[in-house]
Amino acid sequence: MLRRDLWRLRGQVLAISLVVACAVASYVAMQSTYRSLLLSRDDYYARYRFAEVFARFKRAPEQLTDEIRRIPGVAAVQTRVVADVILDVPGLREPATGRLVSIPERRGPILNDLCLRQGRYPEAGRSGEVLASEAFATANRLRPGARIGAVINGRWQELQVVGVALSPEYVYEVRGGGSLFPDNKRFGVLWMGRGALAPAYNMEGAFNDLALTLSRGASEAEVIDAVDRLLAPYGSLGAYGRDEQLSSRFLSDEIAQNRISATYVPAIFLAIVAFLLHMVLSRLVAMQRNQIGLLKAFGYSSGTIGRHYLKLACCAVSGGALAGIAAGWYLGLRLTMLYRDFYRFPLLRYEAGPDVAAIALGITFAAALAGAWVAARQAIALPPAEAMRPELPAVFRSGLFELSGLARISSSNVRMIIRNIGRRPGKACLSMAGIACAVAILVIGQFFYDSIDRMIRIQFETLQREDVTITFTDPRSSKARQEVAKLPAVLRSETFRSVPVRMISGHRVKRTEITGLEPDGDLRRPTGSDLHPVRPQLEGMVLGTALASVLEVSPGDLVTVEVQEGARPVFQVPVALLVDEAIGLSAYMDSDALNRLLDEGNSVSGAFLAVDPKGADHLYTLLKRTPAVSGVAIRETMLASVRKLIAESLTITTSVLMVFSCIIASGMVYNGVRISLSERGHELASLRVLGFTHREVSWVLLGEQAFLTCSAIPFGWGLGYALSAYLAGRMSTELYRMPLVINSGSYAFSFLVVALAALLSGLMVYGRIRRLDLVAVLKTRE
């Protein structure tokens, strides 16, 4: 009996199985990816002794190390020399930026230890030997033996790559300071023996970078305070924990986002599974009334009959669940492998444990039983005598549709559709809810594209309008302004001043920097997510809304600003304006106003350049060997690398979401039509006998689903928008905010995909309408 019921419902069981497979696949894939990332990260951090507190400063004497070590709660200390330099990479047209990080002369266990992937460790006493980070080496095809030119503290030097390495400090390898997307061709980390690097920066017996780990139970905040107190005289930019360490922060955010998706997406699918089972089994119970009555009359207990339907539900989902586990395992593997391109682990372990599969099975059966429960209850509650009578015919009465006069002006087809929907509004609503979910999933998928696209447009079209940004090794006098303007191919130049600060408002403290912009500048303009730029203000700071909310300030409030360099002045600045930037925690001021507060004349930290493309090569060649410059960022190449990154990362996700929502939409429509066909087959066959063509009869049936689908789509858009807004909030971090942008093309796309899925399932049922048994209807009561 169980097997026969399954066979009879095979079309619908298949549709449900596909939705179940999607639910389980999404759960297994996302859970496994989440766990793989989490485990790989924790394992990596532990094995390679990733530090817990970090600090950058100007220069501190080596003797300070002992004092730092004596701070209560500090377990191990690593002192380093770190400097950003301009690189001339063979085969790369533009200058690249390298971060030189010192390593001990002799290899031994250190914090942020290196995992050597190729080649060897630099030999002590050989000054030009470096290890290159794997991402940078791969992007630029650097193998051990490759040579790179570098301007180290103003002197041109040739470096030789002797090995390729990974570090837990640079799992996500970005430069920071506004550039949050990796551009592995133009930014890389190079590890160099301390004996070679320190003298180049006059750091013998000194260091400018600190990493430390905490002993068990120590308070990170207290250690950071103590470190800050010790390092304040040495030009410290403020110590910070892993939560502000760029790579670690990105990775944590990614893991947190995975966890969110691993919960919500499968939940939507499982709700749909429960609903579909409810729909199909309720209809089956209605059709099997006579059998149920007969069995009860023969003495079968209600429990046995109820269990039959519950078992049927479990059997119907088990195939899909198993397929989903397999598909999820594979998808998870693909997703995890995809992460290898963005996050560099020595070993990215794929963790799809049997418990994930077990949990997936458990929740699937729970959803199946929930969906089947109502139908099973109906079967149990049916008294045998009543069960053996045929179900009462559908009762229709006049309602709003008739009273409003709409019925009179509608065609017969429309009347049938509206009255059938109106007779069971609950069922219609649930069908619409399912289709709306499919639309919403597509909208969410498109939202990620649109939102990131808007982020890019804000960043690279409205905010950053320069072609090239150069950063000086140290603040320069205003004379630099003229020198920059005289560089070849420069059409326009604007200088900026960038100051590391601690902003304090009440008990709220945030480390960030203030960027002083030229008041009438045009190359860099703070821009909100509405793409509307604002000017830097003379009378205060323009704050990003994200920073303002961290500090809990609004325009007019005073913020205490502790400058973290030079004479470390402290002053109070009012908030003049807020701008809802998508990336970073920014604060802008008029550069003149900022310099007045700093009391250091017209010093500049770098310049934005508009460049004539014809002379760009000449400019780049020159910049590769300019001693005063520590960083060069080229907008066009950054943009290209960001676009490539997004294309790679989002394509898989959105294609998978698209397949999933097609399956949901088809599953909903197909089951809806099949159930209508089973309920109204008699009526439709009568119409055929009366001389209605296949097409006309199909319209009666498919028209109802078309109506439901079309009505559900706007709700789906609304739901998609609401969920996108929710996700935008949940997935936004201090590093970036996802603007809530969904383009009209995305709505149109979701409409097309769902309409097409509905059409295909309609066509599948069309074949069944052709095979309606016309003769049987003459002889049977409905």
Add this chain to the structure above:
Amino acid sequence: MVNETGEALFHVHNVSKAYLMGDVEVNALRGIDFDLWGGEFVVILGASGSGKSTLLNILGGLDVPTSGEVYFRDHNLTAAGEAALTAFRREHVGFVFQFYNLIPSLTALENVALVTEIADNPMDPAEALALVGLQERLQHFPAQLSGGEQQRIAIARAVAKRPEVLLCDEPTGALDYATGRVVLEVLERVNRELGTITAVITHNAAIAGMADRVIRLSSGRIIEEHRNPGRIAPADLSW
């Protein structure tokens, strides 16, 4: 009274129908021959399994014979495809079913209009309902009407497109005596006033009295065919 010298609308010649039920071949019809003439009221009598429904299905273009020929005027129904049969039913045949087969979501008037919307020269739906005496129940849904009223709507629906033939399959089978008689009166009236060929299949021999001609089937063969000397009014029938 119908004259057999006129044109035969239906010409059934040596029609047999066999189909498989499981592994068993059932010969539902074996070599049937007869004609239906314009305006005629014919009752086809037979017990269950006699083949009367199969014959009606073939006449109505719902089924095709295994061998033999069926002509409606010059249309060869035996050779017609699915689309041609649909068109035949749509243009020429009115059906009345045992269980009425009304569309539950449409009112009486709308059920009739459903057919007039696709017909070439239909009656006004209200006029068709007046013909069956239901002019007061136009806006009622099937579930709000009695069985007899539902069957009368079905008749109104069948005749509203002015078909040339009205095929009725046990039209009183689901009704009590009194209601059944009212339905038969309506059928008689339609036949008389509109001149539609009416073929009623039934196992109820009492109905035979109202026909011009009676054809009796048994085991797929015509075992008797006779013409009544006069038609008895349905009111005078009893069973």
